Amino acid sequence: MKSMSARQSAILLVDAPDARGQVAEVSGFLYRNGANILEADQHRDDLSGRFFMRVEWDLEGFRLSPSEFASVFGREVAERFRMTWRVEYSSRPLRVALFVSRHLHCLSDLLHRRQTGEMPGDFRLIVSNHPGAAALAGFHGLPFHCIEVAPDAKEAAERRQLELLEAERIDLVVLARYMQILSPAFVDRWPRRIINVHHSFLPAFSGAKPYHAAFERGVKLIGATAHYATEVLDDGPIIEQEVLRVSHRDQLEDFVEEGRDVERLVLSRAVRWHLEHRVLVSGNKTVVFR
């Protein structure tokens, strides 16, 4: 039941110290209040001793309004288990900003998937340090903001970007091959809400020019990684990775060209899973409830 449907649903996400009876309590609570569960998954991380849960239910017949849920679930269940939790409603899709530079393949892929209806989320705007994406943005009817990032005026550029994101109340920033490094201050304001795609199989070849490094090393597979951006470059929690076979016949340009297919695949998966509230962060790792 991964495909999106027209029905109105709610999704509860839980992160708590592991304890017996949590599944029973949560599912009992939902049942008592008239929830028809569409999908449920949970995970116990033995190392950290944390418990993670995702439950999605049909709102048809459910007896609690969002504000009622917050107070009743907190009192009856969450407090007892010291749960960190939130509920997301399908009627309130996440608001997305796309950042891009010169290479448009990831952007084009995300926009195409949005058009076919397979990508949820409310796409609000496209930001780029190059004018090249304007036509594509126009074709898809999205506002396009070209904000050049001069080496000595990075701060000013980020200030303008932040104003845009705040004006549009953005929930998720997608770096779809945005080749500028964001400042720690910027990243800090959007914890676990910036998804980046790095064109290597991390942690191999982090940093600049990963295809060059992979070509140099003579690897037999090249890859791409979608991860949450953190202060440390290319070091955030990994959401998805994929690889592609190469051979001695492939030149550097072939790596670049064929790599695009894996880049757009991992980024579109990661973005979709985030927008469907399937990704929970546990330390520097992710739990992906697919």
Add this chain to the structure above:
Amino acid sequence: MKSMSARQSAILLVDAPDARGQVAEVSGFLYRNGANILEADQHRDDLSGRFFMRVEWDLEGFRLSPSEFASVFGREVAERFRMTWRVEYSSRPLRVALFVSRHLHCLSDLLHRRQTGEMPGDFRLIVSNHPGAAALAGFHGLPFHCIEVAPDAKEAAERRQLELLEAERIDLVVLARYMQILSPAFVDRWPRRIINVHHSFLPAFSGAKPYHAAFERGVKLIGATAHYATEVLDDGPIIEQEVLRVSHRDQLEDFVEEGRDVERLVLSRAVRWHLEHRVLVSGNKTVVFR
């Protein structure tokens, strides 16, 4: 938590008409009786309207004996939801018989995985219509029964096989490239308890000589399928499939040779999942809780 552990556990498997509250009831019941849930998964099949569930819990601290569980769970939960259910205990591994003909790669793979400890199950005996597997059986310390199948004496051969299976109270028959067709009567006696590996990506190339047919057709991927045997040849519920890339350079012998790797992979996965009670059958399909 897929790797096997030393701890004693129980696994509840449920197949029921879909109804609200089943997860809440089952998990509430287990919690009340002291179960520490290790792993749980469920699935609603929209088409058939069936609900499937698998819960595994640590028996340490659990307050119901197997016989108590049967009566109490039936009364308190199962009857109300008209559940078909059973409980499996890790202390009682399934008893396995392996059938093989001339090609030993699947047999060898299963036995090697048993030796490394990654394959659960109580392997009891090996049956073959050829003497070739005797040495391998001996190396792994398993009884070997060579039962020749003369074209006009098939019934007698199957009678002997059945006697062996019954004497050893076999739970699962694995056809590890056993090239004789079992009679419908034989298959009927082991419903959903015979796993076969077919060396094609079913339903393509069912029947005899699938590699020949695949080679003839000029496919670019060859595959293998592990499925439950049913009366209709190569038509039972599919448990696992895998493919492998081939090219115009590959001759028929290459298909045969490289195909072995996929055959043993799909068969070993399917057998392991069955032995871990991860496979439920829904009509002619399988639900695999991995």
Add this chain to the structure above:
Amino acid sequence: MKSMSARQSAILLVDAPDARGQVAEVSGFLYRNGANILEADQHRDDLSGRFFMRVEWDLEGFRLSPSEFASVFGREVAERFRMTWRVEYSSRPLRVALFVSRHLHCLSDLLHRRQTGEMPGDFRLIVSNHPGAAALAGFHGLPFHCIEVAPDAKEAAERRQLELLEAERIDLVVLARYMQILSPAFVDRWPRRIINVHHSFLPAFSGAKPYHAAFERGVKLIGATAHYATEVLDDGPIIEQEVLRVSHRDQLEDFVEEGRDVERLVLSRAVRWHLEHRVLVSGNKTVVFR
């Protein structure tokens, strides 16, 4: 050396009865005439006794004009070995027509790859039996022809299509999810020059509604196949196939949605290989020199 370059090159394609000395003769001939070989590959099909060869060389410094090549190569080499052969020049890219119906993901993918420069070929026009692709065609600056195919006026529609193809001297017709069945007469006029994508792993699930059939059968992998169209539906020489893992959680809509990724991958590979003159047909199979 798979990536396209700016240099002018020629590609010789040979199909001949297998005989000793062909590689020596061909490479000797090219060397004597000043060819700098960029890439060469050959294949002997043991079954058919045919020999296939593809050689690409830099035209810089090559001493034969196209017309000279035709007469000299024929006299000095080809006749002796009874070769079927042709030469393609990078300065004369193949002229391509794209046919599409409602589903635009394959079309969109091909056009995006053309835009990034990774897809060779001279894309001339888009034909559809639905108006939906008009905007996409416009965005990419390609003429769009909406030719409705009424059930009782198929012949007329095909006549108009043929006129367009002939007016544009089309070399390759790509059926990018074109859901009308072309008449044998139409197919006959473009032998081995129509590439179709079928949304199943052929020969499994040929014909209509392959995802429905795959879902019904409970397969664990879904696939797509790019092949040359022949008179017999879904039976032509296979150029490329790819698969994707699915599970019991995937509903029919998920098959359709996730299947799009494999469809566009196999079609874009097949079209690119054809445009790079990498595909030779041997009976009902293909030799793909990658």
Add this chain to the structure above:
Amino acid sequence: MKSMSARQSAILLVDAPDARGQVAEVSGFLYRNGANILEADQHRDDLSGRFFMRVEWDLEGFRLSPSEFASVFGREVAERFRMTWRVEYSSRPLRVALFVSRHLHCLSDLLHRRQTGEMPGDFRLIVSNHPGAAALAGFHGLPFHCIEVAPDAKEAAERRQLELLEAERIDLVVLARYMQILSPAFVDRWPRRIINVHHSFLPAFSGAKPYHAAFERGVKLIGATAHYATEVLDDGPIIEQEVLRVSHRDQLEDFVEEGRDVERLVLSRAVRWHLEHRVLVSGNKTVVFR
């Protein structure tokens, strides 16, 4: 034509500065001397300006003995192009020594493939620093040498190993999960003739405990790498790599267990390609003619 056959063949391997006409000269030379070419492949490395070639021909009807070939080919072709070259004869398979420690899955896999006939090479002996592999060696009829490697007596152990390798005139040493680090002196004596399998997708997680590091980092794919051993640990030319999908459900033990399948796959491929003389080393990369 990758599968091994009974016919007697010779394989010429060439590494030379790139120059026009080499393919023509080599194939012309072979043709003049009666060679029936079975398989040929070549590669031009643009960066290093080197040319690599592998030609295999049937010896039936070939007019040069090994010693004649050496002098005639050198004089007529090789010297002119300053080729580094050698010829291998199928009648003289490479002599192989297998090194192993506690984990026997790679060893078992190689021995099983040898038994089915798909792995060429003349397997001479097994060396281990643990007694565990003795039974497996015995089952396969191979001499087993248990040479313990005390921390302070490494040199003595390597001396004994070298004596064995020299006595048996070993051509290839396969480190099939041999967990001792070989001294630079040892590695130097077998340049490009020691194949190691490292249980990570190099260059990620080189060094000790790669599965621990991968688990710690939260990767979504785990891998294995087969490479030639060089003085610098885990840094030699990569022959083959493969990966496997993991998820948050997989614990460290699952990484270890499932990783075995990729380890044995990459090692068996690399060893086979080496034994079939398909691997040429170019700087720190490999050219694999498959």
